[in-house]
Amino acid sequence: MKKQTGFTLVELVIAIAILGILAGLAIPQFMEARNEAAKKECLANRTQILRMFHAQRAVGYNGELAPFLVEVTDENSENKYFTFQPKCADNGKYSVADEYVVCSIEGHNEDIVGFSTIPEDLLKKFNDMIDSFYKDGVLDVDVLNKLLGITNAGDWLLTKNDQLRDAFYKTNGGWVEGTGIDGQKIYFKFLKTADGIFIYANQRKEFLNSSESGSDWNAQYIYDAATQKWFYNSKGQGFYGSENKTEQDLVGEKNAGWTEVTLSGNTFSK
Ligand SMILES: [Zn+2]
CATH class of the missing domain: 3.30.1300.80 (Pantoate--beta-alanine Ligase; Chain: A,domain 2)
Structure with missing residues (x-):
């Protein structure tokens, strides 16, 4: 075979x-x-x-x-x-x-990205300020101390949001101004988070630290960097003590009652 x-x-x-x-x-x-x-x-x-x-x-x-x-x-x-x-x-x-x-x-x-994000000058100010406190990736305590007039550095936790925000407030002549959806003056602020910066705005002009009532940590406008969208809530929401959270944690924690708004320049509209 x-x-x-x-x-x-x-x-x-x-x-x-x-x-x-x-x-x-x-x-x-x-x-x-x-x-x-x-x-x-x-x-x-x-x-x-x-x-x-x-x-x-x-x-x-x-x-x-x-x-x-x-x-x-x-x-x-x-x-x-x-x-x-x-x-x-x-x-x-x-x-x-x-x-x-x-x-x-x-x-x-489906995934359309808007351009209504953060005013570029605002973001640059934040980033420059944060950068200026760091030398080779390490927070430069001397620079911060001088800026804040601190003589006894041991009293301060210099990585805390209070100090960074205070320093920004002093070096930039106050918060960056904008206009809210009803035409009222609002001010752009930030929290340093575990993974970057969380941007928000409210009507508080002054810098208030956490111990005072009616804190400027209460956010009426918040920015979701992932979707590049802004949200508004007339009552707002306090984010004090959130420095160990990520930006997305904070956005995710927002309560009911937030509506999407548009930011054009430094002006919000519905
Ligand atoms: Zn196409």
Whole structure:
């Protein structure tokens, strides 16, 4: 009898069937990964357009977002703002809705990121101040002591929010001013958290430390850095003693009664 060397037809059919099943399992996953990548690229490009728009506004561009969008997405016009063509990877069309750039492919708008975040000058002030207290990653006690006029450093816990906030208040001539949703003056503040800075605002002009009543630690406007959204609550919520929590802990702890608001410049609106 001749020794069989290759595959029989049945074996081949089975092998091909198995490969087919494996491909059937893998292809939807490839497609999903591909769609997810396209969606991310689309979102990144729309975010770039918004950032560029606001950067241009900051240096004197007077136009609105809609014509700006037309200008940067028109493939025939010379694009003077980008070195690449910011467009949807799936050929969706971009348009302006509210103050966002949206894509005509619906699924692409799920994670839309707004530009109503933190006034950049405000964030820079906070970061510069915090940085100025550190030398090679270590809190520089001498700098802080001098700033705060402390002679007996042993009395102070210099990593505490009270001292950092007090120092900011003194070095920056008070809190950064803004306008609330009803036109009243509000002031931007921060807490140093376990993972960064938590930004909020309220109507308290003065620096009050925790021992005083009606504390300025009560937040009426809070900023969720993860979603880049601001929330308002007329009653507010106290966040005193929260330095060991993360920014997301604090946002997660907000009670009922918070509504989303928009910050444009230093002015809030509903
Ligand atoms: Zn898209």
